[in-house]
Amino acid sequence: QVQLVESGGGLVQAGGSLRLSCAVSGRTFSINTMGWFRQAPGKDREFVAAIRRSTSVTYYADSVKGRFTISRDNAKNTMYLQMNSLKPDDTAVYYCAGDAESRAYPRIAASYDYWGQGTQVTVSS
Numbered sequence: 817q818v819q820l821v822e823s824g825g826g827l828v829q830a831g832g833s834l835r836l837s838c839a840v841s842g843r844t845f846s847i848n849t850m851g852w853f854r855q856a857p858g859k860d861r862e863f864v865a866a867i868r869r870s871t872s873v874t875y876y877a878d879s880v881k882g883r884f885t886i887s888r889d890n891a892k893n894t895m896y897l898q899m900n901s902l903k904p905d906d907t908a909v910y911y912c913a914g915d916a917e918s919r920a921y922p923r924i925a926a927s928y929d930y931w932g933q934g935t936q937v938t939v940s941s
Contacts (some may be wrong), residue, residue, distance in 0.1 A: 817840045818840060818841070818842040818843050818844065818846065818916070818929075818930045819840070819841045819842050819930075820839070820840055820912050820913070820914055820930055820931060820932035820939055821838070821841075821909045821932055822837065822910065822911065822912050822932040823836070823837050823838075823839070823935060824836040824837050824935060825910060826934045826936075826937070826941075827940065828902055828937075828938070828939055829939070829940050830902060830903055830904055830939055830940065830941050831902065832852065832902050832939070833838065833898070833901075833902065834894065834899045835898050836849070836896065836899065836910055836935060836937070837895070838852075838880065838895040838896070838897075839893065839894050840894065841893065844893045846867060847915065847916055847930070848870060848916070848917075848918040849861065849866055849867070849868050849914075849919070849922050850909070850912065850914050851866035851867075851875075851912070851914075851915070851928060852864040852865045852866070852886065852895075852913075853867065853882060853907055853910070853911045854906075854908035854909065854910045854937075855909050855934075856907060857858070858906040861910075863875075863922075863923045864876075864877055864880055864884065864897070864910070865877065865886040865897060866923065867886045867888055867895065869888065869890060872888075874886050875923060878905075879905075880940065882898050883901045884897060884898065885898040885937050895912060897910070898911070899937070902937075902939045904941045905939075906937060906939050907938050908936075908937060909937075910934060911932055911933075911934045912931070912936050913925070913930065913931050914928060914929060914931075915927050915929060915934070916929045916930070917929065918929060
């Protein structure tokens with residue numbers, strides 16, 4: 817089994833920055849692609865960013881490209897999401913996710929086998 821635990825959420829003013837972390841424990845070697853998704857109240861969960869373990873190739877939603885940076889430290893079994901120039905529209909619960917099957921579509925939630933419990937990010941205007 818794999819456990820994912822997010823941290824680093826909080827309240828920040830528009831234009832500010834936050835760094836989210838996702839600690840992976842358990843069968844960490846089974847995880848290849850890891851991703852971040854977010855869900856705002858009344859909205860569907862949406863893709864934010866993803867990173868492949870084997871190649872470090874990254875993927876971003878258009879809405880965050882140029883502002884957010886995804887990274888991972890395989891030695892620490894931790895993934896990060898550096899969020900800069902935050903906007904009120906970024907307010908959501910952020911979830912990290914892990915794919916144990918190296919699926920071809922990292923932008924869709926169905927590609928992931930494991931999920932964290934989420935961390936709240938609130939951006940005030």
